[in-house]
Amino acid sequence: MHIDELDTPHLLVDLDGLEDNLDRYQSYFSAHGIGLRPHIKTHKCLAIAHMQMSRGAMGITCQKLGEAEVMVAGGVDRDVLIPFNIIGRAKLERLVALTKRTRLTVAADSAVTIAGLSAATAAAGVTVGVIIELGRGGRCGVETPELAGELAALVDSLPGLELRGVMIMPAPPQIRPFLQECLAQFDARGLPYPMVSGGSTPAAFTAHEIPELTEFRAGEYPVGGMKHLQLGTHTVEQCAVRVLMTCVSRPTAARAIFDGGSKSLSAATFADDERGSLMGHVVEFPEARFSGASEEHGQVDVSRCEPQPQIGDRVQVIPVHPCPTFNEHDIIAAVRGDLVEAFWPVHARGAIR
Amino acid sequence: MHIDELDTPHLLVDLDGLEDNLDRYQSYFSAHGIGLRPHIKTHKCLAIAHMQMSRGAMGITCQKLGEAEVMVAGGVDRDVLIPFNIIGRAKLERLVALTKRTRLTVAADSAVTIAGLSAATAAAGVTVGVIIELGRGGRCGVETPELAGELAALVDSLPGLELRGVMIMPAPPQIRPFLQECLAQFDARGLPYPMVSGGSTPAAFTAHEIPELTEFRAGEYPVGGMKHLQLGTHTVEQCAVRVLMTCVSRPTAARAIFDGGSKSLSAATFADDERGSLMGHVVEFPEARFSGASEEHGQVDVSRCEPQPQIGDRVQVIPVHPCPTFNEHDIIAAVRGDLVEAFWPVHARGAIR
Numbered sequence: 233m234h235i236d237e238l239d240t241p242h243l244l245v246d247l248d249g250l251e252d253n254l255d256r257y258q259s260y261f262s263a264h265g266i267g268l269r270p271h272i273k274t275h276k277c278l279a280i281a282h283m284q285m286s287r288g289a290m291g292i293t294c295q296k297l298g299e300a301e302v303m304v305a306g307g308v309d310r311d312v313l314i315p316f317n318i319i320g321r322a323k324l325e326r327l328v329a330l331t332k333r334t335r336l337t338v339a340a341d342s343a344v345t346i347a348g349l350s351a352a353t354a355a356a357g358v359t360v361g362v363i364i365e366l367g368r369g370g371r372c373g374v375e376t377p378e379l380a381g382e383l384a385a386l387v388d389s390l391p392g393l394e395l396r397g398v399m400i401m402p403a404p405p406q407i408r409p410f411l412q413e414c415l416a417q418f419d420a421r422g423l424p425y426p427m428v429s430g431g432s433t434p435a436a437f438t439a440h441e442i443p444e445l446t447e448f449r450a451g452e453y454p455v456g457g458m459k460h461l462q463l464g465t466h467t468v469e470q471c472a473v474r475v476l477m478t479c480v481s482r483p484t485a486a487r488a489i490f491d492g493g494s495k496s497l498s499a500a501t502f503a504d505d506e507r508g509s510l511m512g513h514v515v516e517f518p519e520a521r522f523s524g525a526s527e528e529h530g531q532v533d534v535s536r537c538e539p540q541p542q543i544g545d546r547v548q549v550i551p552v553h554p555c556p557t558f559n560e561h562d563i564i565a566a567v568r569g570d571l572v573e574a575f576w577p578v579h580a581r582g583a584i585r
Numbered sequence: 586m587h588i589d590e591l592d593t594p595h596l597l598v599d600l601d602g603l604e605d606n607l608d609r610y611q612s613y614f615s616a617h618g619i620g621l622r623p624h625i626k627t628h629k630c631l632a633i634a635h636m637q638m639s640r641g642a643m644g645i646t647c648q649k650l651g652e653a654e655v656m657v658a659g660g661v662d663r664d665v666l667i668p669f670n671i672i673g674r675a676k677l678e679r680l681v682a683l684t685k686r687t688r689l690t691v692a693a694d695s696a697v698t699i700a701g702l703s704a705a706t707a708a709a710g711v712t713v714g715v716i717i718e719l720g721r722g723g724r725c726g727v728e729t730p731e732l733a734g735e736l737a738a739l740v741d742s743l744p745g746l747e748l749r750g751v752m753i754m755p756a757p758p759q760i761r762p763f764l765q766e767c768l769a770q771f772d773a774r775g776l777p778y779p780m781v782s783g784g785s786t787p788a789a790f791t792a793h794e795i796p797e798l799t800e801f802r803a804g805e806y807p808v809g810g811m812k813h814l815q816l817g818t819h820t821v822e823q824c825a826v827r828v829l830m831t832c833v834s835r836p837t838a839a840r841a842i843f844d845g846g847s848k849s850l851s852a853a854t855f856a857d858d859e860r861g862s863l864m865g866h867v868v869e870f871p872e873a874r875f876s877g878a879s880e881e882h883g884q885v886d887v888s889r890c891e892p893q894p895q896i897g898d899r900v901q902v903i904p905v906h907p908c909p910t911f912n913e914h915d916i917i918a919a920v921r922g923d924l925v926e927a928f929w930p931v932h933a934r935g936a937i938r
Contacts, residue, residue, distance in 0.1 A: 239675040239938050273880055295881045316881065317833040319844075319897060322592040341834050344896040371882045372834035372842050480670040481694050481725035489725050491672075494909050495937050499852040527626060527908050528648045528669065528937070529724045543697040544672060555880050556847050560912070562935050582915050584848050584881070585592050 233572040235565075240478040240546060241492035243561040245576075247568040249472030250280070250454055257436060257453045258287045264440040269293050269313060269429065271451030274555045276580035277564060278306040280454060285310065291335075293431075293449045297326055298583030300336075306579060309334040313429070315365065315399055315449070317345040317372060323585070324352035327360065337361035337396055337427065341372045346386050346393070353392030361396040362387045363427055366414050370401060377410070381417025388423055396427045403430030403448070405441040415444060434463055457554045458502045458513050468515060473557060474548040475512070476565075477530060479541045486535040490547065493525035497549065498556035512549040517541055522549065586925040588918075593831040593899060594845035596914040598929075600921040602825030603633070603807055610789060610806045611640045617793040622646050622666060622782065624804030627908045629933035630917060631659040633807060638663065644688070646784075646802045650679055651936030653689075659932060662687040666782070668718065668752055668802070670698040670725060676938070677705035680713065690714035690749055690780065694725045699739050699746070706745030714749040715740045716780055719767050723754060730763070734770025741776055749780045756783030756801070758794040768797060787816055810907045811855045811866050821868060826910060827901040828865070829918075830883060832894045839888040843900065846878035850902065851909035865902040870894055875902065 261268040267290035291311025294300035367373020431449035455473035456466030481489035521533040614621040620643035644664025647653035720726020784802035808826035809819030834842035874886040
């Protein structure tokens, strides 16, 4: 099937770009002896997760239990990390069941979370791995080395739990002193840390500057996005996720309307120093400014384009943030050149619980 | 089922608030003799669309053909407007089929769109209603009265098309002079305009100040959102769409992390003059500042809250923009007080084509 036969808007993954990214990131981590644990929350797709595993990934990261259930059921079941505080009876029952299907590790950053995990696993006679989430003002995570050590000791003391180490997000080289202070607290207590997990695609290629890391979580590297284009980690060709759109209106000489908006790209915006707030990069018209969108209308300033897109023209738009973009779609068209090689479900789309 | 039995994050619609909104907006439009044509792109749910129709709505608005197909198949098939330029063979084939199932009107703002519509419908021996989309710098729409008149004449001249009038979005009272100029162009050519359609929930209660309007499209009025809360059209109780979340981490005295982020609320943000960029309003902790989110983490500044949310606490968050929020979810829990009265599918979720 030719790409021109796809109706728009449609989510695309360019296979040449995808495979290039999978190879180069896996090569980097393999060369440095650091485990790569891809975060599947970006693509949410079994086909891509299996490609990652077959290239040497040590296991996967899933942000929610529901994502892990989808991946494990689909055969991506070697070793799963859920870097999230699992709280509440309904989720703990499912977590207990999941420990019987894969080697499972979860993160915790409070005694409340740890006590809940232990009560559920011990009562069921199973064990779950636990790592302490370290934080410095980002998402979750303990903010002091002392608390990290105390929580690690708590994990180590409770039934149904196996202390496996720590995680931190993001993990640029600057976090190393804090990480070392935290691990010193483990050492002082004689506690093990076989897992020291860093994360985030933008910091991936400096992972070797933190020798303590045993593994690295990266989500966006297979497909990139506008942020990666600006950072220079991905070329346009390596930004493998695109939304195929049609120009449906040209209200003025400066303005074009595409048939994809926030329901195709997500509502994420990117603050460009020169061009203001953007919602995507138009591959065929790099001078276009995709400045806004309602759900189904993409608003594009084409005043600097020469030539300009005309009604009926089809374009590929690189989204700002690939993770929510995938979550807007049920189906990925996997394309190579002009050919649709496969349609892949976004298997874990909407798995928010 | 008690609301406490729902796992989080979960999309809620409060039925008391919903019914209040449905009644008060329908009452306003009925009192003024203006047809209310709800835009179902907000909720995407057959159950709510049927509630709107049974209260007196004249028909519905669907932003995409796929949404219309879902609604018509579900019995919401009296009169459907798709205010979008339908372009391309695949969509035109479906449009022809849909004309046999409902009274259908579509919008157009170019000769390209109009020619495509006529070619498809005339070849199939069917007729579709067409209205000219008027615009003033927003989304699509012709920018001059002259062009509106010319396109209307083109519609009137072509087989397979029935000229039905005009639409404009948004439609505050300030657009009346432009609307009148456009209609004068119809009059000058002896062209009919049985439909003069305005739109947008924020401008709903001033629709009577534009006597030319025969009908009004409003999407968000059944559920509101942060914008409506600030505008004063909806109280907190009338903001019927909420995302139920759990506090899963308290990294610092100032910061709480909820288990819902952009995949529960959407990535939409709201620029509050005093509090900066916000992603939601926390009903139980109105002083909380929901300042950011990644996909599964809601980042909330709780420094002004007294008391503060603790790990395990459950909260209801009113989203910034209800339309993309519904699109993140497969299921709505329809609640009244503390009771879940029904689970409703978000039937047209993801119907982007």
